[in-house]
Amino acid sequence: MRTKVRTIHTPDVSKRQEVLLFEATVPAGFPSPAADYEEDKLVLNKHLVKHPAATFFVRVAGDSMIGAGIHAGDLLVVDRSLEPRNKSVVIAVVNGELTVKRFRIHNNKITLEPENESYCALEITEDTRFEVWGVVTSVIHKL
Amino acid sequence: MKQIFALVDCNNFYASCERVFNPKLEGRPVVVLSNNDGCVVARSNEAKALGIGMGVPAFEVADIIRKNHVEVFSSNYALYADMSSRVMETLSAFTPDIEIYSIDEAFLNLAGFGCSWTDYGRKIRRTVRKWTGMPVTVGIARTKTLAKIANKIAKKSAGANGVLDLTDSAYLNKALVQTPVEKVWTVGIKTAIKLKRVGIKTALELRDADVGWIRRKFGVVGARTVYELRGNCCYRLERNPPLKKSIMVSRTFAKPVESLEKLKEAAASYAARAGEKLRQENLAAGVMTVFVTTSRFIKKSYFNSHTVLFDVATNNTIELIQNACASIERLYRKGAAFKKCGVVLGGLVPENRIQRNLFDNVDREKCARLMRTIDAVNAGSNCPLRWAAEGINQTWKLKFQRRSRRYTTHWDELLEVA
Numbered sequence: 006m007r008t009k010v011r012t013i014h015t016p017d018v019s020k021r022q023e024v025l026l027f028e029a030t031v032p033a034g035f036p037s038p039a040a041d042y043e044e045d046k047l048v049l050n051k052h053l054v055k056h057p058a059a060t061f062f063v064r065v066a067g068d069s070m071i072g073a074g075i076h077a078g079d080l081l082v083v084d085r086s087l088e089p090r091n092k093s094v095v096i097a098v099v100n101g102e103l104t105v106k107r108f109r110i111h112n113n114k115i116t117l118e119p120e121n122e123s124y125c126a127l128e129i130t131e132d133t134r135f136e137v138w139g140v141v142t143s144v145i146h147k148l
Numbered sequence: 149m150k151q152i153f154a155l156v157d158c159n160n161f162y163a164s165c166e167r168v169f170n171p172k173l174e175g176r177p178v179v180v181l182s183n184n185d186g187c188v189v190a191r192s193n194e195a196k197a198l199g200i201g202m203g204v205p206a207f208e209v210a211d212i213i214r215k216n217h218v219e220v221f222s223s224n225y226a227l228y229a230d231m232s233s234r235v236m237e238t239l240s241a242f243t244p245d246i247e248i249y250s251i252d253e254a255f256l257n258l259a260g261f262g263c264s265w266t267d268y269g270r271k272i273r274r275t276v277r278k279w280t281g282m283p284v285t286v287g288i289a290r291t292k293t294l295a296k297i298a299n300k301i302a303k304k305s306a307g308a309n310g311v312l313d314l315t316d317s318a319y320l321n322k323a324l325v326q327t328p329v330e331k332v333w334t335v336g337i338k339t340a341i342k343l344k345r346v347g348i349k350t351a352l353e354l355r356d357a358d359v360g361w362i363r364r365k366f367g368v369v370g371a372r373t374v375y376e377l378r379g380n381c382c383y384r385l386e387r388n389p390p391l392k393k394s395i396m397v398s399r400t401f402a403k404p405v406e407s408l409e410k411l412k413e414a415a416a417s418y419a420a421r422a423g424e425k426l427r428q429e430n431l432a433a434g435v436m437t438v439f440v441t442t443s444r445f446i447k448k449s450y451f452n453s454h455t456v457l458f459d460v461a462t463n464n465t466i467e468l469i470q471n472a473c474a475s476i477e478r479l480y481r482k483g484a485a486f487k488k489c490g491v492v493l494g495g496l497v498p499e500n501r502i503q504r505n506l507f508d509n510v511d512r513e514k515c516a517r518l519m520r521t522i523d524a525v526n527a528g529s530n531c532p533l534r535w536a537a538e539g540i541n542q543t544w545k546l547k548f549q550r551r552s553r554r555y556t557t558h559w560d561e562l563l564e565v566a
Contacts, residue, residue: 058237061278061556066565079566086279096565101172103565138281139173 053143059086061094061139063105070094070105074118079146081105083139094141099127101133105141151381152258152288152315155295156239156276159303161252162190165231166221168281168562169555177218181206184400184546185222196350222551226473230556234280242272247385247437255292257385269311288313293376293381296333297323297351310400315382324352324377334373351377361456392429398490401544404442405486411440412473413539416493420535421495423465426493427523432461432502434495438475443487458517461495461502464515465522468493469537 054060065079073094076079081096089095095108097117106117106127115129129135162180167173177194181187188204198210198216206220213220221289231368232251240246245257261268269286276284287299294314296308301323314320330340332351342365348354354362355377363371372382397418405411415438426433439453454475462468472491526531553561 009459056279058234062562063564064562064564066564069566080562085281098171101174104564105565136171 006095014113016030016035030042053082053145054068054084055142056084056086059139060084061107062146063141065105069119069124070107073107073144075141077107081141081145082143084142085139087140087142089137089140096141098134098136098138099129108137150202150259151266151290151430152261152292153381154188154256154265154272154293155292155294155299156251156254156256156272156284156289157287157299157303159233159285160190160192160317161282162221162223162228163195164191164282165224166219166229166552167192168231169227170552173219177216177219178221178271179209179213180221180447181550182537184549185548186400189223189275189484206372208210209414215375222484222548223550224548224554225552226557227288227552230281231282235276235282235284238269238276239272242268242275243388245385247387253294255385256287265313265315266311269313273310278344283442284310286311290313290315290379290468291381293333293373294320294379297327297331300331301326307389308382321352324355325350327351329354332377334369339370340556341368375543389423392431392496393494395422395425395431395493397492398439398488398492399546400488401486402546403544405544406484408476409488410539410544411480411500411516412476413537413542414489414544415472415476415491416469416535416537417539417545418489419468419544420538422491423468423519424492424526426496427499427519430499431496432463433459433468433493434458434500436471436475437474437492437494438479438489439492439525440476440479440486440489442484448484450481452481454478460508460512462512462514463499464519465535466508466515467510469535473537484534 010050021081032122053087056115061083063081065075065081067142068077083096087093089108091107091108091110094105096103096109097104104117106119109116109118115135117127117129119126163173163178166180173192175194176192177191177200179188179195179200182189186202186205188202188206189207191200191202192238196219198212198218200212200218206213212218214241227449228251235252236246236248236254239256240343243256243258245259247255249255256272258265258268267286269288273284273286276282280459285302286300287295287297287302288311289295291296298312299312302308302310303435303454312323319321328340329335329343329349329351330337331353335343335354338407343349344355348357354374357374357375358373362374375382386536399414399418401414406416419436422433435455435457435549437453438454439451441451443450456475458467458471468491476489496562522533555561555563
């Protein structure tokens with residue numbers, strides 16, 4: 006069977022009708038009254054790290070700081086940009102060795118104190134090669 | 149406004165990175181070896197003083213290393229890249245105008261900071277040292293070329309204490325006299341030889357040369373160098389680094405590879421790594437070249453490469469690996485002991501501006517989803533997903549026997565402190 010073409014209709018393009026395209030589904034219901042109050046989620050990293058370029062994570066070995074709640078295997082957040090204050094917990098370099106201790110300054114004398122009775126405090130003298138590597142700002146302890 | 153450039157350059161960058169996490173190395177000779185543990189690529193000042201040259205093969209200096217207890221490290225690029233970004237981030241707090249020039253150097257524009265440049269330079273140096281542990285040297289001048297010279301002199305001079313300001317400095321001529329012409333930025337070795345032939349041996353003599361003559365002989369780049377030495381700024385900061393032109397992944401093998409299977413594994417592994425890099429930068433490649441080479445020093449040395457044009461630019465690892473392996477099939481030669489192979493991706497375009505092909509029958513959306521998923525799984529430190537084509541044992545893979553820990557990028561390699 007043959008099909009005959011009788012007429013060809015051309016579309017009328019003289020008029021334009023704009024139609025908005027909705028890509029999202031429209032929920033049938035009351036809009037959430039909370040949407041207006043939405044805030045950013047809490048990000049732990051931002052909370053713990055104030056100076057990313059100067060912040061390093063360090064793993065604890067040993068139990069010399071157990072009294073300060075710092076246990077072997079814990080993670081320390083160390084900020085190098087901070088100045089140590091009296092009683093800050095610091096990472097220090099003592100004669101080439103790295104150590105975590107409490108920094109005490111009294112009458113211009115610096116001592117590094119452990120928080121465990123089986124260890125001794127270390128007084129920094131003129132002969133000690135000493136430097137504060139960074140200030141510990143948080144301890145992350147897994148339970 | 150007149151420009152003021154500071155070139156901040158890390159001192160012995162790789163060796164200094166090692167020292168930050170290993171303070172015992174302070175004052176001791178330290179060298180870092182290239183990827184293959186083959187050549188010396190970084191030296192501490194103490195190692196330089198022992199006469200260990202840059203780029204020398206490690207075996208040539210083995211005696212010096214043993215006798216002087218030189219500390220030797222394999223390259224730890226993960227650590228160096230992270231330390232570099234920390235230094236650059238710290239520097240960007242000092243000026244909004246910064247150009248990261250290389251892994252260990254940045255140009256800063258200090259124009260508009262109304263203060264003593266030397267004091268500002270000292271503050272930069274102190275801060276970078278404190279925040280990141282990295283010692284840096286700062287050279288300050290009216291042009292990039294002069295800032296480079298200021299930096300070099302500051303490194304050597306004990307009196308400069310790491311900072312040298314050559315803007316309007318009475319010391320400028322003296323600095324130019326003691327700078328050999330081949331050490332001037334943009335002057336290559338060939339140009340330096342030609343300059344010396346006509347009696348131009350120092351930066352000062354180049355500065356005072358006839359610009360017209362230099363321009364005729366050495367083109368516009370040569371003339372610019374003369375102007376820059378005169379304090380007329382020709383090179384501004386490049387703040388929008390041009391798009392990458394190519395991505396290369398290549399490694400020397402642990403020992404020469406003769407089997408086709410192993411060579412394919414290596415090429416597949418490099419192709420996979422190159423694909424990751426592409427996707428990290430949201431790029432796709434239009435061309436891939438695979439090359440293989442034996443040692444240059446053996447009798448039947450062999451080098452060859454093969455290039456594939458993709459119908460549609462791609463960053464799909466499956467496609468990259470298939471083509472890399474096909475290229476290796478063509479390049480392989482029985483009996484040849486291959487020392488190195490590599491994958492180079494070119495014709496890079498942003499992945500959202502790929503020119504599609506009418507006859508393309510690959511489901512690219514689906515592939516992109518797969519790549520995104522794999523990248524997400526591998527985002528951690530130990531990359532659990534690997535392509536089967538990369539092989540299991542990877543006997544060809546280099547061992548970084550003397551690599552220090554990746555202290556800042558791997559949870560299980562953190563610095564340990566008691």
